[in-house]
Amino acid sequence: xxxxxxxxxxxxxxxxxxxxxxxxxxxxxxxxxxxxxxxxxxxxxxxxxxxxxxxxxxxxxxxxxxxxxxxxxxxxxxxxxxxxxxxxxxxxxxxxxxxxxxxxxxxxxxxxxxxxxxxxxxxxxxxxxxxxxxxxxxxxxxxxxxxxxxxxxxxxxxxxxxxxxxxxxxxxxxxxxxxxxxxxxxxxxxxxxxxxxxxxxxxxxxxxxxxxxxxxxxxxxxxxxxxxxxxxxxxxxxxxxxxxxxxxxxxxxxxxxxxxxxxxxxxxxxxxxxxxxxx
Numbered sequence: 001x002x003x004x005x006x007x008x009x010x011x012x013x014x015x016x017x018x019x020x021x022x023x024x025x026x027x028x029x030x031x032x033x034x035x036x037x038x039x040x041x042x043x044x045x046x047x048x049x050x051x052x053x054x055x056x057x058x059x060x061x062x063x064x065x066x067x068x069x070x071x072x073x074x075x076x077x078x079x080x081x082x083x084x085x086x087x088x089x090x091x092x093x094x095x096x097x098x099x100x101x102x103x104x105x106x107x108x109x110x111x112x113x114x115x116x117x118x119x120x121x122x123x124x125x126x127x128x129x130x131x132x133x134x135x136x137x138x139x140x141x142x143x144x145x146x147x148x149x150x151x152x153x154x155x156x157x158x159x160x161x162x163x164x165x166x167x168x169x170x171x172x173x174x175x176x177x178x179x180x181x182x183x184x185x186x187x188x189x190x191x192x193x194x195x196x197x198x199x200x201x202x203x204x205x206x207x208x209x210x211x212x213x214x215x216x217x218x219x220x221x222x223x224x225x226x227x228x229x230x231x232x233x234x235x236x237x238x239x240x241x242x243x244x245x246x247x248x249x250x251x252x253x254x255x256x257x258x259x260x261x262x263x264x265x266x267x268x269x270x271x272x273x274x275x276x277x278x279x
Contacts, residue, residue: 002043002070002071003040003041003042003043003070003071004040004041004042004043004046004068004069004070004071005038005039005040005068005069005070005071006022006027006038006039006040006041006051006066006067006068007033007035007036007037007038007066007067007068007069008036008037008038008039008064008065008066009035009036009064009065009066010035010036010037010062010063010064010065011036011062011063012036014058014061014062014064015032015036015037016241016266016267016268017058018036018037018039018054018058018064019037019039020214020215020240020241021054021058022039022051022054023214023239024214024215024216025047025050025051025054026041026042026045026047027039027040027041028040028041028042028149028171028174030123040071042171042173043070046068048068051066051068086100086103087127088106089127089130089131089134090131090134091106092106092107092108092134093106093107093108093109093110093130093134093156094106094108094109094110095110095112095130095152096109096110096111096112097111097112097113098111098112098113098184108134108156108159108160110152110155110156110159110181110185111181111184111185112150112151112152112181112184113177113180113181113184123268124265124266124268125212125238125239125240125268125270126152126153126212126238127265128238128263128264128265128268128269128270129153129210129212129236129238129270130152130153130156131263131270132236132238132263132270132272133153133156133157133160133210133236134160136160136208136234136236136272138157138160138161138162138208139160139161139162140161140162140163141157141161141162141163141206141207141208142162142163142164142166142204142205142206142207142208142230143157143162143164143165143166143206143207143208143209143210144165144166144167144168144197144204144206144208144209144210144228145157145165145166145167145168145209145210145211146168146197146209146210146211146213146221146225147168147169147170147211147212147213147217148167148168148169148174148175148178148192149169149174149177149178149212150174150177150178150181151167151177151178151179151181151182151190151192152181153167153210153212154167154178154182154187154190154192154210155181155182155185155187155190157190157208157210158182158185158187158189158190159185159187162189162208163189164189164191165187165189165190165191166190166191166192166193166200166204166206167182167190167191167192167193168192168193168194168195168196168197168199168200169192169194170194170195170196172194175192175193175194178192179192197221197224197225197228198224204228205228205229205230205233206228206229206230206233207229207230207233207234208233208234208235208236209225209228209229209233209234209235209236210236211225211235211236211237211238211239212237212238212239213237213239214239214240215239215240215241215244215247215248217239218237218239218240218248218251219247219248219251222235222237222248222251222252222255222257223251223254223255225237225255226252226255226256226257226275227255229275230275231275231276231277232274232275232277233274233275234260234272234273234274234275235252235257235272235273235274235275236270236271236272237270237271237272237273238268238269238270238271240268240269241267241268241269242262242264242267242268242269243267244269245262245269245271248271249271252271252273256275256276257273257274257275257276258273258274258275258276259271259273260272260273260274
């Protein structure tokens with residue numbers, strides 16, 4: 001399957017806004033460039049008119065130029081691998097590619113084959129989720145990772161002592177990549193499925209649910225997440241701006257989820273909730 005690369009020239013202060021908007025229309029991976037950003041979407045989901053409409057809405061606020069091109073799958077992988085850099089999280093976790101050297105100073109090392117999937121650790125939301133996981137007890141827990149992308153969060157859950165981890169994604173390539181990464185990290189207790197949470201985890205209950213997805217998907221799916229949690233179970237969510245945290249909290253509250261903590265990085269937010277225990 002081919003992918004479409006959207007290159008946008010825009011000032012750095014406006015890049016995050018465009019990333020959030022492009023994620024809403026299906027763009028799954030983003031790379032900062034000297035001139036702005038590059039965004040990627042599967043060829044069969046590409047809609048030129050949606051991008052044109054988005055750019056028109058913001059042209060009064062920023063000088064924006066953009067262009068498209070089609071990338072063959074293998075070319076993208078080669079390009080990504082050449083530019084991929086390791087990421088350190090809180091001095092405890094190192095996310096690196098297989099061609100990077102190990103660093104025993106880190107308690108947790110996650111090795112990934114960097115492909116098109118979202119969640120390589122570079123984006124603030126993935127960083128925030130990993131950082132929050134480092135502060136969360138996983139030992140003996142049943143964990144669900146929704147929208148798993150590369151599988152980094154599921155792998156971290158396994159490394160942190162989870163008894164079992166189920167990961168789901170609607171993108172076939174992401175599932176393939178996540179399975180490859182789970183095997184690369186010897187995570188035998190991680191199972192990755194293609195599909196939505198409703199298709200995969202209808203009857204199961206989990207102690208911890210992880211979801212690093214965009215704002216609109218979270219607002220729609222948080223009630224389903226709550227339904228998948230055991231009483232007293234925890235929900236960690238990211239993928240939205242700090243300014244959207246209130247809306248996320250309102251939907252969570254209506255689903256018997258209690259706000260615990262919010263963490264931010266460059267205006268992106270990560271919030272943890274706990275499901276109310278049964279009386």
